[in-house]
Amino acid sequence: MSQGAPLQPLRDVLEELLDCSTRLQEILLAEREALTQHNLNTLNAHTEAKKDLLIHLEALEIRRRAQMNQLGFDPSREAIVPELESQWQQVLDALRGCQEANEVNGAIVRTHQTQTQRALDLLAGRDSDQTLYEASGYHAARLNSGEISKA
Numbered sequence: 001m002s003q004g005a006p007l008q009p010l011r012d013v014l015e016e017l018l019d020c021s022t023r024l025q026e027i028l029l030a031e032r033e034a035l036t037q038h039n040l041n042t043l044n045a046h047t048e049a050k051k052d053l054l055i056h057l058e059a060l061e062i063r064r065r066a067q068m069n070q071l072g073f074d075p076s077r078e079a080i081v082p083e084l085e086s087q088w089q090q091v092l093d094a095l096r097g098c099q100e101a102n103e104v105n106g107a108i109v110r111t112h113q114t115q116t117q118r119a120l121d122l123l124a125g126r127d128s129d130q131t132l133y134e135a136s137g138y139h140a141a142r143l144n145s146g147e148i149s150k151a
Helices: 005-036 040-071 082-124
Strands: 126-133 139-143
Touching (some): 005 040
């Protein structure tokens, strides 16, 4: 298929996908900074912006698939119109960057959760190293019968 007017709507969708995924990656990096600085107000704002971008990305993916179908091509993620392969690869690279940034942010959150749980266990007199899991799947730390401190 030659480059021309029939591909323009798909080109436009790919351009929007790249723009949106680039903005999402920027938000994820800002979110990481807010996580490391424990800035909850900024973190909440980034979470809202991230949610809006994810909704927009989903809508763009639906449009991309519809354009691919309209052009008679397989709309699967692996397939793209040959003339737009380079542009599609840029979108995929940006989305991979988002995935990696999100995984790092998730690891930061899990680390914070572990540290918070250990602090709570210490305050409650529980030994966080002797954590057991209940039938419900939640953990129940054994109570430490020793004194935490004496006045």
